[in-house]
Amino acid sequence: MGILSCCFPRLRAVDVIEVTESVIDTAALQRSLKNPGAGGYCAFEGWVRNENEGHVVERLEYEAYEPLVIVEGGKVLAEARELFPFLEARCVHRVGLLELGECAVWIGVAAAHRDEAFKACRFIIDKIKVRLPIWKKEHYANGDSGWVNCERCAAHGIAE
Amino acid sequence: MKTITVRYFAMFREHAGVSEETLTLNAATVKDVFEHTRDRHGSMEPNGHCKVAINDHMADWDTAVSDGDIILLFPPVAGG
Numbered sequence: 001m002g003i004l005s006c007c008f009p010r011l012r013a014v015d016v017i018e019v020t021e022s023v024i025d026t027a028a029l030q031r032s033l034k035n036p037g038a039g040g041y042c043a044f045e046g047w048v049r050n051e052n053e054g055h056v057v058e059r060l061e062y063e064a065y066e067p068l069v070i071v072e073g074g075k076v077l078a079e080a081r082e083l084f085p086f087l088e089a090r091c092v093h094r095v096g097l098l099e100l101g102e103c104a105v106w107i108g109v110a111a112a113h114r115d116e117a118f119k120a121c122r123f124i125i126d127k128i129k130v131r132l133p134i135w136k137k138e139h140y141a142n143g144d145s146g147w148v149n150c151e152r153c154a155a156h157g158i159a160e
Numbered sequence: 161m162k163t164i165t166v167r168y169f170a171m172f173r174e175h176a177g178v179s180e181e182t183l184t185l186n187a188a189t190v191k192d193v194f195e196h197t198r199d200r201h202g203s204m205e206p207n208g209h210c211k212v213a214i215n216d217h218m219a220d221w222d223t224a225v226s227d228g229d230i231i232l233l234f235p236p237v238a239g240g
Contacts, residue, residue, distance in 0.1 A: 046240045063170050064239075065232065067216055093239060105240045125240055133211065133232075134239030135170035147171045148238040149209070 015081065017073030017091040019066045024092050024103045033088045038110040042117035044125050046105040048098045052148070056141035062095045062104060065133040069093065076127040084120040086111035091124060093134060104136075161186055162227045166197055171235040175203040190214060191221040193231050209236040 026045060033041055048060045077089050088110040098104055107124050111117040128134075136148040163184045168176045176197070187193045190212045198205065212219050213232040225231065 062239075065169060065234070068213060068218065068232075071216075072218065129240040130237065132237060132239045133169065133213075133234045134237055135235065136238040137170070147235065149236040 015074070015077035015089040015091075017070060017077060017093070019064050019069055019093050019095055021094070021096045024094055024106050026103060026106055029090060029092065029106055029108055033090060033108050033110040035087045035110050037112055038087050039112050040114045040117050041108060041110040042114070042121040043106065043108040044121050045103045046125070048100050048102050048104055050100050052138055055138065055144075055146075057100075057138050058141050059100065059139045060098045060104065061137040061139065061145075062093070062098065063135045063137070064093060064095045068133050072132050073128065076124055076131060079127070080109075080120045080123045083123065084111070084116040086116045086120050089120060089124065091128065093128070093132075095134075162225060162229075164193065164225060164228070165230045166193060167230065167232045168197075169232070169234055171205070172197075172201075172203065172233050175201045175205075177201075187225050189222050190219055190225055190231055193225060194221070194233060197233065205235060210234055211237065 030041065030043065050057055073091060077091065080089065086109050089108065091107045093105045094103065105128065107121055109117045109120045111120065137145055138148060139145045161184050163182060165180060165182050167180045168178070173179050185196050187196060191207060194207050194212065207221055211234040212221060214223060215230050
């Protein structure tokens with residue numbers, strides 16, 4: 001068993017997605033993906049930006065429905081593994097109030113080769129943005145606030 | 161008539177003024193529930209960009225509702 005575990009890549013049966021109210025420790029997450037079979041690792045960090053569509057943004061507020069983030073996020077990771085076979089993947093999404101520059105989402109993928117790592121990472125962040133029950137409220141410098149996407153969709157609905 | 165629990169998130173919770181309410185209504189599908197709550201709370205959001213779950217399982221808008229269901233109404237999502 002010792003020989004097997006040192007000679008072959010370690011495969012995690014289920015990839016992990018988490019929701020946290022704490023600062024995301026990207027260095028610790030990177031270390032958690034170390035795998036003897038990995039030739040590389042690719043990560044994406046989503047940060048809080050200071051503007052959106054002409055509005056000066058001061059902070060962001062994220063809300064998530066964790067039970068279904070875990071379920072749907074698990075499906076996204078499984079789909080990514082099917083399409084771009086990798087060794088390890090993890091995703092952490094922050095909730096609560098975040099200040100400018102803070103990391104809101106972290107995705108890491110370790111793979112034998114870079115192609116799978118890049119492609120899986122891109123696939124996971126793209127799906128997370130549109131499939132998981134997570135919402136983002138922008139707090140603006142002028143004191144206003146607005147849910148991202150929601151306001152635009154609501155306006156669209158009125159026009160229809 | 162069916163008695164169901166509706167849970168609201170993000171923008172929908174702000175429209176409703178509550179995070180959850182129990183309603184007794186004549187609804188065949190979750191789309192009926194969505195429209196009932198939209199009229200009730202004066203929301204303008206169309207269902208097309210929204211998602212719905214029944215008893216913690218993602219569902220389609222034409223899924224039938226049953227007495228005692230917990231319906232989760234998700235406004236347009238924006239993770240990342």
